[in-house]
Amino acid sequence: MTEPQQDIAITAPILIIEDDVGFASLMASTLDEEGLTSHCTTNGNQALEWLASCAPSLIILDYTLPDMTGASFIERLRDMGHTSPFIMVTGRDDSSLAVQMMKTGAYDYLLKDVSFLDRLPTVVIRALHDVETRDRLERAKHSLRQSESRLARAQKIARMGSWEWNIRNGDVYWSDELYRIFGLTPGNPEKISMDWVFGRVNPTDLPALEKALTLSATTCQPFNIVYRINSHSDGEIVVNSQGEVECGEDGLPLLISATTLDITARIKAESEIQQLINYDTLTGLPNRNLLHDRLKLSIAQAAREQHLVGILILDLDRFKGINDTLGHRAGDNLLMTVSKRLAACVRDSDTLARLGGDEFVVVLNNVLNEEAITIVAKKILAIISEPIYIDGHEIYITVSIGIAVYPMNGEDSHTLLKHADLAMYQAKELDRNNFQFFSREMNIKVLERMMLENSMRKALERGEFFLVYQPQVDARSRRIVGMEALLRWNHPDLGLLVPDRFIYLAEETGFIIPIGEWVLRTACRQNKRWQDMGYEPVRVAVNLSGKQFDQNQLDESIAAILMETGLDPQWLEIEITESAIMKSPELSIGMLRKLKDMGITLAIDDFGTGYSSLSYLKHFPIRRLKIDRSFVRDIITNPDDAAIAEIIIAMAHTLKLDVIAEGVETRAQMEFLSFHNCVEMQGYLFSRPVRTDDFTELLKKGLKP
Ligand code: C2E
Ligand code: MG
Ligand code: MG
DSSP: OOOOOTTSOOOSOEEEEOSOHHHHHHHHHHHHHTTOOEEEESSHHHHHHHHTTOOOSEEEEESBOSSSBHHHHHHHHHHTTOOOOEEEEESSOOHHHHHHHHHTTOSEEEEOSTTHHHHHHHHHHHHHHHHHHHHHHHHHHHHHHHHHHHHHHHHHHHTEEEEEEETTTOOEEEOHHHHHHTTOOTTSSSSOOHHHHHTTBOTTTHHHHHHHHHHHHHHOOOEEEEEEEEETTTEEEEEEEEEEEEEOTTSSEEEEEEEEEEOHHHHHHHHHHHHHHHBOTTTOOBOHHHHHHHHHHHHHHHHHHTOEEEEEEEEETTHHHHHHHHOHHHHHHHHHHHHHHHHHHSOTTSEEEEEETTEEEEEEEEEOSHHHHHHHHHHHHHHHHSOEEETTEEEOOOEEEEEEEETTTOSSHHHHHHHHHHHHHHHHHTTSSSEEEOOHHHHHHHHHHHHHHHHHHHHTTTTOEEEEEEEEEETTTTEEEEEEEEEEEEETTTEEEOHHHHHHHHHHHSTHHHHHHHHHHHHHHHHHHHHHTTOOOOEEEEEOOHHHHTSTTHHHHHHHHHHHHTOOGGGEEEEEEHHHHHHSHHHHHHHHHHHHHTTOEEEEEEETSSOOOHHHHTTSOOOEEEEOHHHHHTTTTOHHHHHHHHHHHHHHHHTTOEEEEEOOOSHHHHHHHHHTTOOEEESTTTOOOBOHHHHHHHHHHOOOO
16 A cells, blocks of 8 residues: 555656656656656666756656666756755666665655665655655744844844843843843953943943842832943943742742843934924024923913913014015024024023924923013013124014913913904004003903804894994085995994994905995995985995905906996095005905996095005095094194194095095084185084984985084
8 A cells, every 4th residue: 555645745756767768657657657747768868858847845866777877867866056965776686786876866766676666655655754754844944044144134234232141149140132232242351241231231230230230129120221332342321131930849939031232222213203293494493393391381380379371472573574585484484593592591490482484482390480581571571682694684573472471361371372363463453563461352352253253144134233323414504415324233242333443353354245246235225225215316425445446356246236236436536545456456446447437436445544645546436535533523623633634624625536524423514614715514413323223314305404
């Protein structure tokens, strides 16, 4: 019986070299019966040719070949680098030849006798088995060697050394890599003591290391500790040692075995990451992230010690302009100079951080009163305003500072920073180059703003807006020649609101667009209604904010409203303030012309407050100037105001413009204006702005004499 062969994974064929073709095919078919494939060749050269491209699992070789001997064939085979095992077949019973063949490396030999074909499979399969086992062992050894060298390489790459310390006799074993970690040549010094090791540990870290080892030895618990050592070649490096204790049969600690890993690079990478997370790359100052951490600590400390903390947010004035004109590199240099100057103003115990852009934060710790904060703020203003020289340019820069104080202005870092920020904006709104302490009023303003903004979203659809109308009067005849539509907001919580309380917000948020459209539509519709009711047609003046002029299709939307309400354009007057026009003159002129072409009249509101030059005004398609009520108010008592009013009136006449005075409250004011040929007036003297029904009454009955 042949041995089972399914456990032999033979994929390569067996090479048969036999000049007797009949005998060869007999061998092949015998092997085939056992499930073994074979390839037959009839001489040595033919076989070598085949072997050039194929690797057989086994070679069955006839010793006497027509072109060479078996021995020389094997020689040639080995020269080609083939390691295939082979079995010699010989026709003679020659034991000396058999020994010779075995010496050349034959696995076995077979005699061509009567039992040859019977024995062939057994010998072949046994050979294949042995070869297979031999190969497997080779492979295992190879992979072991590989994994060993891989481990060694890995340890080297990871810079991991291992060591053992026999606690009882003090012997210390070090791996080669550990020597290298310490910057030493392996084996030198040959004997190492733990005291010698401790002598190379950073003195600050030594107590912790000794403690960890002692604790581990007494409790038999593993240890894991990071410490710094002085490497012979690399100076101070950081290592991590992990190890455990082996106890003897008596249960007492015997041996500490541990690994030591050089983690300097990792620590460096980690600290680089930390640096990136916590510090501003340009200035190296703490960034927002670290600022919050530091501020939290400051607050906690101040709470314990009953101190104040001053939080100063600094924003450079007009930094963007410098960046744009001189370039970003100059901008960066400027920021670095500023950060250095700021650093000079604060103590080491304080925090100076950069929030990004041109915003810096100073946290003043251990502050006793606001006076101390004021001193620093003043110092900062002074030092920043010193000229800065960059790329041959002399740059003057100023800074606006907002200040919040713990605990008065907030108890946590977020609130404090937010409030300091608000104060900073206040400082910017004032003259810049100044500092502002956060105040409760600022907060109320902000809260109200938030509340208003939210409720404004719904105000239109909830019908909370309404218009009041104030008559514009010909003072000589007291006839109503027009009216101004003024917006009111019936706020559900705050009650009646006048425009000054919310128009700025509507402008900032963009709500002014739909609101303005609603005002126009409502005013036009109402004016048309009064005309339909049979009253003599008069103009309705509607205020437009500058934001509305920024819309490209303002003319189209006004045209649509006129169409929709059926009001003739000549009865609509648009009021725009002098300051709104001054903000973007080019844009306004185009739009104003379009409106004029539509037949709408234009009035300049609050005239006299915006310093428009006369020549400039000529370019505008204006119908009317409205003298601002601030001049009218003091027209009797203040000669300057009187003079201005007079000039405006004269100027209007020269330019062939109509003129109207607003805010007329007294007879004296009326008479002065009349005397100087200002005929049209608007003001409480004639009527306050009134609701629609009351205005209908005015139209019906006329003004009271
Ligand atoms: P304005 O266009 O100069 O409106 C005249 C303001 O003077 C009105 O205040 C009016 O009530 C007030 N006034 C009238 N006669 C007198 C008087 O004799 N004495 C005094 N002291 N004041 C008088 P109001 O209604 O609070 O409007 C304030 C400003 O809000 C307006 O100034 C206008 O610029 C703006 N505004 C009003 N309605 C709208 C609107 O629908 N859209 C836009 N964009 N702004 C509007
Ligand atoms: Mg107005
Ligand atoms: Mg006005």
